[in-house]
Amino acid sequence: MTASKRFFLGKDDPDRITLENVFPVGDVVFSTPFEEAGRHHRVVIEGGEPFVDFIAEHIQGLTEYDETNPYGRWVAIAPYGDDCGLEIFYEPLDRKMAAFRLLVFVLRADLVKACDLKLSSVSYVSVTKGHITCLNQIAPLPEEVGNGQIELPKIVLPPPRLN
Numbered sequence: 001m002t003a004s005k006r007f008f009l010g011k012d013d014p015d016r017i018t019l020e021n022v023f024p025v026g027d028v029v030f031s032t033p034f035e036e037a038g039r040h041h042r043v044v045i046e047g048g049e050p051f052v053d054f055i056a057e058h059i060q061g062l063t064e065y066d067e068t069n070p071y072g073r074w075v076a077i078a079p080y081g082d083d084c085g086l087e088i089f090y091e092p093l094d095r096k097m098a099a100f101r102l103l104v105f106v107l108r109a110d111l112v113k114a115c116d117l118k119l120s121s122v123s124y125v126s127v128t129k130g131h132i133t134c135l136n137q138i139a140p141l142p143e144e145v146g147n148g149q150i151e152l153p154k155i156v157l158p159p160p161r162l163n
Contacts, residue, residue: 008033010044010085014131019103019139020124023117023152026051030107032099034129040075040089041102049084050155056086058115058150065114071097071106074114100127109145116148 011018015034022030028047036042045055062074072092080087090102104125111117119141127135141147 008042008044010046010080014128016128017099017103018126018128019107020126021120022108022111022123023051024120025154026152028052028055028152030103032103034099034127036099037095039095040091041097041099043088043090043103043107044080045086045088046080047084048155051152052084052086054152055117058117059086059088059111061115062088062110065110067113069106069110071101074110100125104139105142108141112145112148116150118148118151121147 008016010016011029011031013031013033016031017034019030022028026047028045028051030043030045032041032043045052045059056077059077063077065074070093072090072094074088075091076089078087078089079085090106092102104123108119108123112119121141123139123141125135125137125139126133
């Protein structure tokens with residue numbers, strides 16, 4: 001078993017699982033290392049500052065969620081990197097829990113149940129290993145998860161400045 005990478009580059013890491021289009025609006029991307037060893041798994045949240053700030057206000061519900069979860073629990077939330085981002089840490093009951101399951105199924109279910117966030121009915125998941133995309137497909141939100149009520153705000157961002 002390999003040790004956890006000390007630095008994970010989020011959506012730009014060469015060995016990652018990425019989930020996009022999690023919310024109906026915004027440019028938010030969730031990513032996790034392709035392989036993670038150790039006690040905790042991490043998920044990085046990156047995107048435009050207003051969207052990440054809004055998520056930060058509501059995501060605290062993950063660590064406070066006390067409903068019995070057969071897979072584990074969310075234990076911490078921290079800022080990520082120099083740019084606008086968050087990092088959330090999950091303590092699985094089974095240390096061999098697949099990062100794919102955490103990102104695509106557990107995270108989205110908990111965002112709905114613990115945070116009441118409204119998610120897209122279809123997200124896109126990609127798996128990249130050594131800069132090569134191994135998987136790129138849709139990931140429908142499971143019907144049994146339902147959906148939340150709190151929507152990300154529809155923000156119109158100005159176009160980037162040309163120098």
